[in-house]
Amino acid sequence: MTQFDKSDDSVVVVIGSGAGGATVAHELCEKGIKVVVLEAGPRFTIDDFHNNELAAYQQLTWADKRYATGDWPAATLAPEGPNWIVKAVGGSTIHWNGLSFRAQPHEFKARTVYGDVDGASLADWPITYDDLDPYYSRAEDKMGVTGTHGIERHPPNNNYKVLYNGAKRIGYKQISNARQAINSEFRDGRGACIQMGFCNQGCKMGAKWSTLYSEIPKAEETGNLDLRSGCMVLRIEHDKAGKANGVVYVDADGVEHRQSARVVCVAGNSIETPRLLLNSNSSMFPDGLANSSGEVGRNYTRHVGAIVFGEFDKPVNMHRGITVPGTVFDEARSDPSRGFAGGYLIEAVSLGLTNLAVVGDASGWGKDYTSFLEKYSHLAGVLLNGEDMPRSQNGVTLHDTERDQYGLPIPVIHVEEHDNDHAMSKHFKGQAEALLGAVGATKMHHVVTAAATHNMGTCRMSADADKGVVDGFGRTHDVSNLFVSDGSQFTTATAENPTLTIVALAIRQAEHIAAEMSAKNL
Numbered sequence: 001m002t003q004f005d006k007s008d009d010s011v012v013v014v015i016g017s018g019a020g021g022a023t024v025a026h027e028l029c030e031k032g033i034k035v036v037v038l039e040a041g042p043r044f045t046i047d048d049f050h051n052n053e054l055a056a057y058q059q060l061t062w063a064d065k066r067y068a069t070g071d072w073p074a075a076t077l078a079p080e081g082p083n084w085i086v087k088a089v090g091g092s093t094i095h096w097n098g099l100s101f102r103a104q105p106h107e108f109k110a111r112t113v114y115g116d117v118d119g120a121s122l123a124d125w126p127i128t129y130d131d132l133d134p135y136y137s138r139a140e141d142k143m144g145v146t147g148t149h150g151i152e153r154h155p156p157n158n159n160y161k162v163l164y165n166g167a168k169r170i171g172y173k174q175i176s177n178a179r180q181a182i183n184s185e186f187r188d189g190r191g192a193c194i195q196m197g198f199c200n201q202g203c204k205m206g207a208k209w210s211t212l213y214s215e216i217p218k219a220e221e222t223g224n225l226d227l228r229s230g231c232m233v234l235r236i237e238h239d240k241a242g243k244a245n246g247v248v249y250v251d252a253d254g255v256e257h258r259q260s261a262r263v264v265c266v267a268g269n270s271i272e273t274p275r276l277l278l279n280s281n282s283s284m285f286p287d288g289l290a291n292s293s294g295e296v297g298r299n300y301t302r303h304v305g306a307i308v309f310g311e312f313d314k315p316v317n318m319h320r321g322i323t324v325p326g327t328v329f330d331e332a333r334s335d336p337s338r339g340f341a342g343g344y345l346i347e348a349v350s351l352g353l354t355n356l357a358v359v360g361d362a363s364g365w366g367k368d369y370t371s372f373l374e375k376y377s378h379l380a381g382v383l384l385n386g387e388d389m390p391r392s393q394n395g396v397t398l399h400d401t402e403r404d405q406y407g408l409p410i411p412v413i414h415v416e417e418h419d420n421d422h423a424m425s426k427h428f429k430g431q432a433e434a435l436l437g438a439v440g441a442t443k444m445h446h447v448v449t450a451a452a453t454h455n456m457g458t459c460r461m462s463a464d465a466d467k468g469v470v471d472g473f474g475r476t477h478d479v480s481n482l483f484v485s486d487g488s489q490f491t492t493a494t495a496e497n498p499t500l501t502i503v504a505l506a507i508r509q510a511e512h513i514a515a516e517m518s519a520k521n522l
């Protein structure tokens, strides 16, 4: 096992081993660059995964204390667990569902296309779709996305058939069961999906892409990766010139260490990344590292979400097969005539009975709730995944007094939903009811999704140093050898599930870092 000396200041230190962190680490290792990955959570194997939703949640989910404030559902329904993120090697790519879409070209120009939406902090990305296009292709190949690179789609399950037929009947045309980073056949050392469902528990076949069993072992094979699990980074340090020169972390035994660094990449997901920068304040950076703009922690987005379940006379058994088996794209366009800016995807979705019981309970205990659960086998679900408006006041701050087990101020995640989000949600609910009704649903059940699974923004990309935290390569405007390598970089949310874009950005960023290192600019 490769181990680099803690005083070795030629290494790139990557914080977090999820979609962004492990991808940037793997790409750098393949280029012969020495990398230390520090990951707060433990390292599991596929054999460790539980076939039990509750046990899987308890095993994998980041449960350190957080608070949610504002008017979003998490503030009342999950005030101490508003963000569903994994704390383990592989990060949230263990829990995720594998849906992998490119953002649309116009979404990189959200401010220009949507105009001045009152109360929103819309901005254009400093990069275009064309900048990312080749990296999207590499990401799709790396992750094995169905419907790309000659990779077969999955067979339609019943939940998808409901979505497909209902969508057709109400006039939708762009309906697809492709674009999952889930192997439909053996590929790249990973098994094929056996359609057993419950993908959030961790995939026992290794069919669903996860950095745990793809990027991490590949990077280790190069001999250039030193992965340290159970190591929580407390702060990033800098020299007198303001360049990052090391990180301080605590290991699983509670012992504090310092790792020197030539370059630091932060990829702790969009809550922990800004929190770490804010916690790394110093006399030179009194408001937090890389925060001269005051934008660290701001503009948090998480997608507008809702689920409508249709109840049918005949069994659907939505849980059989992959959890999110297909998507309707017709509403993803920008079309202000619908009464809102931005677009949304309609995704077929299944929840396990445990999760259904949790989200259903939000509507209140009683006969409706129990009969809803009784009808589990007769339900089909459709999910809203829509572009939410960034707002300057939405984001991550540090709690004034409360500390976590590491002695760090806990994060407070504040969200005030924009009226645009409500208008989009209302439109979706009407379309979802029409879609499910068109194929014979006898009853509709609306449930609220509380915990955010898509966390974005908080260290947004900007062309101007005073309007954001990082540039188009994820390099912080203030600290030349400090990069943000996860979804925190997103300038705006886009309507698409974010991980393919995170991975594409990470591949592009690694290429940039390697070029800058060899040019001695880093």
Ligand SMILES: Cc1cc2nc3c(=O)[nH]c(=O)nc-3n(C[C@H](O)[C@H](O)[C@H](O)COP(=O)(O)OP(=O)(O)OC[C@H]3O[C@@H](n4cnc5c(N)ncnc54)[C@H](O)[C@@H]3O)c2cc1C
Pocket: 015, 016, 017, 018, 019, 020, 021, 038, 039, 040, 041, 084, 085, 086, 087, 088, 089, 090, 091, 092, 093, 095, 096, 097, 098, 099, 100, 101, 200, 231, 232, 233, 234, 267, 268, 269, 270, 272, 273, 276, 324, 453, 454, 455, 485, 486, 487, 488, 497, 498, 499, 500, 502
């Ligand atoms: C249930 C669920 C379903 C999802 N489905 C989809 C989907 O279908 N499609 C899609 O595109 N996205 C999906 N997502 C979202 C997707 O998982 C995330 O977008 C993606 O994993 C984010 O990548 P990341 O690198 O930012 O963070 P993560 O993958 O969450 O990795 C962050 C890592 O950093 C570590 N870390 C944090 N702070 C520190 C610190 N201070 N020191 C050391 N380590 C630290 C964490 O332990 C974690 O391992 C889903 C998420 C969930 C929870």
Ligand code: SF4
Pocket: 182, 192, 193, 194, 195, 196, 197, 198, 199, 200, 202, 203, 204, 205, 206, 207, 208, 321, 322, 323
């Ligand atoms: S349905 Fe497929 S992707 Fe999901 S957990 Fe099972 S084998 Fe893995």
